[in-house]
Amino acid sequence: MATRPPAEGKPWELAAHPQLAKGKVVGVVVLDGWGEAPPDPFNCIHAADTPTLDALKKGAPERWRLIKAHGTAVGLPTDDDMGNSEVGHNALGAGQIYAQGAKLVDLALASGKIYEGEGFKYIQQSFESGTLHLIGLLSDGGVHSRFDQLQLLLKGASEHGAKRIRVHVLTDGRDVLDGSSVRFVEMLEEDLARLRNKGVDARIASGGGRMYVTMDRYENDWQVVKRGWDAHVLGEAPHKFKNALEAVKKLREDPKANDQYLPPFAIVDESGKPVGSIQDGDAVVTFNFRADRMLMLAKALEYENFDKFDRVRFPKIRYAGMLQYDGELKLPSHYLVAPPEIERTSGEYLARNGVRTYACSETVKFGHVTFFWNGNRSGYFDSSLEKYEEIPSDISIPFNVQPKMKALEIAQKARDAILSRKFDQVRVNIANGDMVGHTGDIEATIVGCKAADEAVKIILDAIEQVGGIFILSADHGNAEDMAKRDKSGKPLRDKDGKVQTLTSHTLNPVPIAIGGPGLAPGVRFRTDLPNAGLANVAATVMNLHGFEAPDYYEPTLIEVVYK
Ligand SMILES: O=C(O)[C@@H](CO)OP(=O)(O)O
Ligand SMILES: [Mn+2]
Ligand SMILES: [Mn+2]
Known part of the structure; x- marks a missing residue:
C-alpha cells in the first residue's frame, strides 16, 4: 500500500494510447x-x-x-x-x-507517534488549566471513526497530562446497527469511570444523532451543525439529562426515534448547569478521521469570521482535527495525524x-x-x-x-x-x-x-x-x-x-x-x-x-x- 506515489519529478504529459482514440465523450x-x-x-x-x-x-x-x-x-x-x-x-x-485515515490513525496510536506530533503538542498546552473536549461519532463502523481509537486516545491523552476530559458523542445507527448507541455509551462510561478512578475528571457532556446533530456535510443544512454547536459548545439543548446513558435510553423511547436522528442533549449537574460546555482556554479534538462530515464543524470551531449561524460565543480554544480534513483549505490547521x-x-x-x-x-x-x-x-x-x-x-x-x-x-x-x-x-x-x-x-x-x-x-x-x-x-x-x-x-x-x-x-x-x-x-x-x-x-x-x-x-x- 503506497503512502506516496513514486511520481516525484515525472512529467504530467500522458502518452497517447496506441490503440484508443482521443476526443470521445x-x-x-x-x-x-x-x-x-x-x-x-x-x-x-x-x-x-x-x-x-x-x-x-x-x-x-x-x-x-x-x-x-x-x-x-x-x-x-x-x-x-x-x-x-x-x-x-x-x-x-x-x-x-493509499493507506487511508483509519489505518494511519491506527498506526499513529499504536506507535505512540500521535503524542509526539505538532497537533497533540499544540492541544497539550491547554491541559494544565483547561478541559480537553473530544467530539465525534460513537461507533465501531470504521467509516468516520472507531471506538477503539477513541478509547486509546482517551487513555493516551490522560497519560499525557489531560486532567479534565469531556466527550461529546454523536450516535450512529448508520454504519452500525440501530440501537447500538446504548451499548457504546455503556462502554464509554466504563472507560471514563476507569479514568476517574485514576484521578482524571472525565465525563460525557453532550450528544445527539449524527444525521440531526453536527455531522452534516457539503453545507447541506447548517442547522444540523448549529444544533451540535449549541449542545457541545454552549451546553444548551432541548433535552437535559444527568447522564448520557439515561439520555439515549429515554430519547429512544419515542417510537419514531433512532440513533441516526436522536435530538441534541446536554448533560447537566444537580443544579442544571451543563457539565462540559466549551470555554476559553480549552482544547478540542474532533476525533473522526473522515473529512466530509467534520468539515462544517471544523469551520465553526476554527474560523474567526463565520456567518453560517450565530455562534453566540466563539471561545478561544486550541482545536485539532484527528486528521487535516481539507488539504486545499488546510483545515483544520492543527491535526493529530497527517492525512494520506x-x-x-x-x-x-x-x-x-x-x-x-x-x-x-x-x-x-x-x-x-x-x-x-x-x-x-x-x-x-x-x-x-x-x-x-x-x-x-x-x-x-x-x-x-x-x-x-x-x-x-x-x-x-x-x-x-x-x-x-x-x-x-x-x-x-x-x-x-x-x-x-x-x-x-x-x-x-x-x-x-x-x-x-x-x-x-x-x-x-x-x-x-x-x-x-x-x-x-x-x-x-x-x-x-x-x-x-x-x-x-x-x-x-x-x-x-x-x-x-x-x-x-x-x-x-x-x-x-x-x-x-x-x-x-x-x-x-x-x-x-x-x-x-x-x-x-x-x-x-x-x-x-x-x-x-x-x-x-x-x-x-x-x-x-x-x-
Ligand atoms: O453517510 C455517510 O457519511 C456514510 C456512512 O457513514 O456513507 P457514504 O460513505 O456513502 O457517504
Ligand atoms: Mn457512498
Ligand atoms: Mn453511505
Missing part, C-alpha cells in the same frame, strides 16, 4: 451504495425493476464485471472493513491505493492534458465526485476546463419519503452536458442506493434503485447520441443487502422474530460496465486481474480518453483485442 457514472449480491428478498437492487443495469450485466464478462470496493483494496486497515464513499471515490479518482497525501489524481492529470470535465451530483453527494474524487481537495484544477454543478438536495425530508431524490435532475444535467459537446468527461454520482439504503426502509430503497436505473438510461441514451463511451460503477455496496446476517448468510432476527435491518454499507463487490458507440470494438475487460478494485478504474478512464495511464497507477481493466 466519456460518461462516468458512480452509483452510490450499489453492490452485487445474490438474489434475495433483502436485495433491493434485485427486487427493483432495473432494466438498464440488467442489460449491461448481459455484457459479462467482456464489458461487465465485478471489482472490489472494501477493505485493503481501498486502503482500509483490514478486509473486514466495509467500503465507504470517501475511500471509494478517493480510489476511483486517484488510481492508487493523495497526489497526482486522474482529475489533475486529465486537466493538465486538456480534458474538459463536467461533474455533477446533488448536495449530499456533491463532494464525492469532486472533493473525494480529487483526493480530498476542494476547487478546480483548471477552472477554464472544468465545471462542477451541484443540485440542491431536499432538506429536512427523510430519503425514504423522497426515495427518488434528485436522480432525474442529475441525469438531465448530465445529458445536457453530454449533448453540449463542451466536455470530454461527464461524471456523476447517483445517490439513491446509498442514501435510501441507509434508512433501512426496504420498499423505499426499491423505489430509489428504480429511479437510479432510469437516470442511468437517460445518461446512456445521451452517450449513444454523441457516439460516446460510458463507464459505470459504484463506490461500495449498500442497497443490495438490507439484512444483518449470520456467518452462513442467513438473516438474523431480533427477539420478536423480526429480521434485523442492515442500514450500513457492505463488504460486497460492485459492478463495473463499459460501452457506448464510441468504444472501439475490440475493447474488453482483461481476464488477468481477478482481484481488481476501485483503484483500477482511473487508468481505465484515462484509456477511454485515449491516454496511457502513468506506470505507477493500478493497472487498467481493459485491453484491446482484435479477433
